[in-house]
Amino acid sequence: MERKLVVSSSPHLKSPEDIQSIMVDVLVALFPVALMAVFLFGYRALVTMVIAMLAAMVTEAIILRKGNLFGDGSAAVTGLLLAMTLPPAPPWWVVVVGSVVAIAIGKQIYGGIGNNIFNPALVGRAVLVVSWGGHIAGNVWLKPVPFGFTADMVTTATPLATKAASLGDLFMGTVAGSLGETSALALIVGGIWLYYRGHIDWRIPGSFIALVFVLGLFDGGFSLTRGLFHVLAGGVLLGALFMATDMVTSPVTPVGKLIFGAGCGIVTMVVRLFGSLPEGVTFGILLMNGLTPLIDNLTLPKKFGEVKKSA
Amino acid sequence: MSERTFVGGIHPGYFKDYTAGKAIASARAPAQVIIPMHQNIGAPCEPVVQVGDEVKMGQKIGEPKGFVSAPIFASVSGKVTKIEPYNHPLGNPVLAVFIENDGLDTPDESMKPGKALEELSPKEIVQISKDAGLVGLGGATFPTHVKLSPPPEVQIDTVIINGAECEPFLTADHRQMLEQAEDVVYGLKAFMKALGATRGIIGIEDNKPDAIESIKKAVEEGKGEYNIEVHTLHTKYPQGAEKMLIKATTGREVPPGALPMAVNVVNQNSGTAVAMAQAIKLGKPLYERVVTVTGPGIKEPANLLVRNGTLVRDLIEQCGGLTDDARKIVLGGPMMGLAQPTLDVPAIKGTSGVLVLTEEFVADLPISACIKCGKCLEVCPMSLMPNFIGSASEKNNIDLAEKYGAMDCFECGCCTYTCPAKRPLVQWIRIAKGEIGARRKK
Numbered sequence: 001m002e003r004k005l006v007v008s009s010s011p012h013l014k015s016p017e018d019i020q021s022i023m024v025d026v027l028v029a030l031f032p033v034a035l036m037a038v039f040l041f042g043y044r045a046l047v048t049m050v051i052a053m054l055a056a057m058v059t060e061a062i063i064l065r066k067g068n069l070f071g072d073g074s075a076a077v078t079g080l081l082l083a084m085t086l087p088p089a090p091p092w093w094v095v096v097v098g099s100v101v102a103i104a105i106g107k108q109i110y111g112g113i114g115n116n117i118f119n120p121a122l123v124g125r126a127v128l129v130v131s132w133g134g135h136i137a138g139n140v141w142l143k144p145v146p147f148g149f150t151a152d153m154v155t156t157a158t159p160l161a162t163k164a165a166s167l168g169d170l171f172m173g174t175v176a177g178s179l180g181e182t183s184a185l186a187l188i189v190g191g192i193w194l195y196y197r198g199h200i201d202w203r204i205p206g207s208f209i210a211l212v213f214v215l216g217l218f219d220g221g222f223s224l225t226r227g228l229f230h231v232l233a234g235g236v237l238l239g240a241l242f243m244a245t246d247m248v249t250s251p252v253t254p255v256g257k258l259i260f261g262a263g264c265g266i267v268t269m270v271v272r273l274f275g276s277l278p279e280g281v282t283f284g285i286l287l288m289n290g291l292t293p294l295i296d297n298l299t300l301p302k303k304f305g306e307v308k309k310s311a
Numbered sequence: 312m313s314e315r316t317f318v319g320g321i322h323p324g325y326f327k328d329y330t331a332g333k334a335i336a337s338a339r340a341p342a343q344v345i346i347p348m349h350q351n352i353g354a355p356c357e358p359v360v361q362v363g364d365e366v367k368m369g370q371k372i373g374e375p376k377g378f379v380s381a382p383i384f385a386s387v388s389g390k391v392t393k394i395e396p397y398n399h400p401l402g403n404p405v406l407a408v409f410i411e412n413d414g415l416d417t418p419d420e421s422m423k424p425g426k427a428l429e430e431l432s433p434k435e436i437v438q439i440s441k442d443a444g445l446v447g448l449g450g451a452t453f454p455t456h457v458k459l460s461p462p463p464e465v466q467i468d469t470v471i472i473n474g475a476e477c478e479p480f481l482t483a484d485h486r487q488m489l490e491q492a493e494d495v496v497y498g499l500k501a502f503m504k505a506l507g508a509t510r511g512i513i514g515i516e517d518n519k520p521d522a523i524e525s526i527k528k529a530v531e532e533g534k535g536e537y538n539i540e541v542h543t544l545h546t547k548y549p550q551g552a553e554k555m556l557i558k559a560t561t562g563r564e565v566p567p568g569a570l571p572m573a574v575n576v577v578n579q580n581s582g583t584a585v586a587m588a589q590a591i592k593l594g595k596p597l598y599e600r601v602v603t604v605t606g607p608g609i610k611e612p613a614n615l616l617v618r619n620g621t622l623v624r625d626l627i628e629q630c631g632g633l634t635d636d637a638r639k640i641v642l643g644g645p646m647m648g649l650a651q652p653t654l655d656v657p658a659i660k661g662t663s664g665v666l667v668l669t670e671e672f673v674a675d676l677p678i679s680a681c682i683k684c685g686k687c688l689e690v691c692p693m694s695l696m697p698n699f700i701g702s703a704s705e706k707n708n709i710d711l712a713e714k715y716g717a718m719d720c721f722e723c724g725c726c727t728y729t730c731p732a733k734r735p736l737v738q739w740i741r742i743a744k745g746e747i748g749a750r751r752k753k
Contacts, residue, residue, distance in 0.1 A: 005639060010645075072679070250683075301688070301696075304554060
């Protein structure tokens, strides 16, 4: 008997990369950040991250009625990213609520991966900020104890609140703050990995960070140190490298990416300098997420061979 | 000098090692050839022989039914046994002439050397290409004489020979440039003379250093008073796409919807140049071509000189047969070639390769929603929005698909190759193009 031949539309070669492999790459990129969090804040950090990831994965598996907990890996990424925005040791149920909201309301309600408008992890965080602010902001920041895996820790204020911390501490991460935001070094290492793997483009982080730096220069006179401070302190690097670059919720056009990043930077700094909250990264990104479809459609690239309309 | 290439594109596995080192061998002429009467972009041919006729090798058996068309020739000598529709690489059955091979290869009287290139006028060269039934052998099969007959207001200054062969697996052009470099240069000179072009360029990807060397030598020895350059191109798919090749070699960008002549350029495939040379030197019409029979699913891959109308089944048999895990037969390369439902399909003028893929290449991957990673935009050589066109077409929103540039897509497949969500973007774009085209005709 003649063998059966497969007939399909070209191309007949496919790249080995799929959504799961991208998500695994993001998890790998977050590994140095997670490691730094555990190094600085001990077992509490580990517990928070594991709870957030598990809650996110379980929520997704239940909604999708799938037995495979890891699935395409996107829920694990969302859970871990949410944990990165939280203080080291919030009550466990706060973490769970954040993850459930991130997956159920931030993502699945829109139709699941690819269809959500807003960054799911930041939706989770935003709900926590407005609903249980006392647990994730205010007097919850721990003073890091390097190598103090089980050490007792005391609370302290974050650099953004006190507006004082050495740039060296901010770079290494030995300051109080959210799990994933303190160490610029670890974040940059992760960002380089994502860039190397082709999952992020320089445009969004570039314009985001540039705007924060430039506007930061004018925070109280004109000072290079203040510019750098605003880039390194708080969630700017975490947001610029890992949140604003979320594929689903950011523009796809090159010019759109520049506008998007710049918008994130501007909103962040407006909140920081003039708002009532110390930090504006979350809302900067969420606001720009909402504008993404509009930005894409206003910045369609010039087709090959198309002549630019002369002014 | 900066690297010669274009923006976008992909680096798939190239898989050229199956056949890159294998010299072109003549395929066994089959006992019967089945020659379809439509082998080019444009109008089909009308058979000019009848059942029972004796035909000679190189005799014209199909007469074009329009200007954008090319005659078709007997590839063996023998007897016409049937004229009826038969399987065609493009899908629907097409009227075909069946010739029983008498094994004698008696040549047609028309096949004899004519005047040398120096003595030919541009008009005569165009006529020879038309009479020899030349079409673009890269796979697009656009009739050569049409390309050589631009409207009078257009002055072509550059002829580019496409030796990129950017499709993975294929090595037919590579071997021809290596073994028949002299004819490639001769053909290019003929094209330049026909068009009055002052500059000739041969573009070859840098993964074929031996072909580059061989062509450079042939250019040195054979160019005479012609101005011919050899350009080494960056190896990247689709480097051999018309517009990308022109951009890489001349820096000119062909406007959307326009032909290369809009930037005073004509492209010809290296195989077409060889066919042109042979038409002039030997009076030989296009009744055979080099076909790469390759892939993990074939036991003895080879580069074969194949008679028009040879069934794929015959070619596969000659190459040791299929492996047990062979699952897909593609005519052409893996990026733009057409999968065939049967082995009983004839090789025609546009058949650059017979590619046999195995189980591992045909996995039916689940399609997910677009995650807007934008990787398809990065690889699209036309700077289109493949993700948005695909999603619009998927929802049957044809207007939106058109807005995002569907009609400028030449279906290279980079987007589909790259898509991590495994979305069949180019397939959806084809659907949109079909709809838009049908609508415009109304």
